[in-house]
Amino acid sequence: MNRETVIGRLKEYGLGITQPRIEILSYLMENHVHPTVDVIYESLLENNPGLSRTTVYNTVQLLTKCGALRTLCIDESHVNIDENTMPHAHLLCRECGRIIDLPLKGISVEKASHPFTMDGNMIEEVHQYYRGLCQECRNKQNK
Amino acid sequence: MNRETVIGRLKEYGLGITQPRIEILSYLMENHVHPTVDVIYESLLENNPGLSRTTVYNTVQLLTKCGALRTLCIDESHVNIDENTMPHAHLLCRECGRIIDLPLKGISVEKASHPFTMDGNMIEEVHQYYRGLCQECRNKQNK
DNA sequence: AAATAATTTGGAACTATTACAAATTTATAC
DNA sequence: GTATAAATTTGTAATAGTTCCAAATTATTT
Structure with missing residues (x-):
């Protein structure tokens, strides 16, 4: 760089x-x-x-x-650093251990980028993550 | 009990x-x-x-x-235990430190209850959490 | 009730992270 | 540019959450 x-x-x-x-x-x-x-x-x-x-x-x-x-904060044993500050979701693959970026669901990137209220609460950070098997590891297993 | x-x-x-x-x-x-x-x-x-x-x-x-x-896995320093196994979201209040239950956004409870595929990935667990200020703490601060 | 299997205990080990004071580097003022 | 002050880095030690493990205890089966 x-x-x-x-x-x-x-x-x-x-x-x-x-x-x-x-x-x-x-x-x-x-x-x-x-x-x-x-x-x-x-x-x-x-x-x-x-x-x-x-x-x-x-x-x-x-x-x-x-x-x-x-x-x-996805894997309880340690913190992972994300330098992409645009709000997005993550998948932690239980097979390869990688963290894969995915789009946010149920909330727009614009909304998630700034504090907003929800049921009287002030939401300052939106985090969405999944655990499962990534596409690559699924393909390997189905061979 | x-x-x-x-x-x-x-x-x-x-x-x-x-x-x-x-x-x-x-x-x-x-x-x-x-x-x-x-x-x-x-x-x-x-x-x-x-x-x-x-x-x-x-x-x-x-x-x-x-x-x-x-x-x-919300607060990086430790794990919190949730005995409510129905999928739902959480808010960690930065003021009082409590974790408050909120409804899931962008995905139904039924869908989130079982593995499903998304863009070729197999999603086995859905996690959504927010950081911010809970309603109670907001009210206290605005006094 | 005896024998076996499962579980618990407690202390030590491990690991990610933070605290802190001394040493070094960077920024500021001349 | 150099001297000074301020900010940053370093390395070691401390902390805290969690796991390991072998001995002791408790639950289950015969």
């Missing part, structure tokens, strides 16, 4: 420009795989020897607070 | 009848509060001195596998 693009993105959110932040955001903008913090950390470690796991946690937390990222 | 009712429920699922299981399922059938394992454990400890935390974990896991319970 173009370094200037990433720096621009950090500036948009009013964040300081540092090497780790560039690397982490860059990784997320290139790899749309809903990684865990540990996957990000391990992946970046090769080319960034001194990187600390804590920094990845800190940075992800910071970017999430800014609204640049979303954290997914 | 009537002891016989709880025992009957355990038998329905083909499970052995033991004191801890009766206590735990009884608690869940009486307290519809989406408790954590720890809340269940602490609550039962008073009247069940020897109870082990591990037993609560084991039992919850067992009941979940049977389909007698559902585990919710």
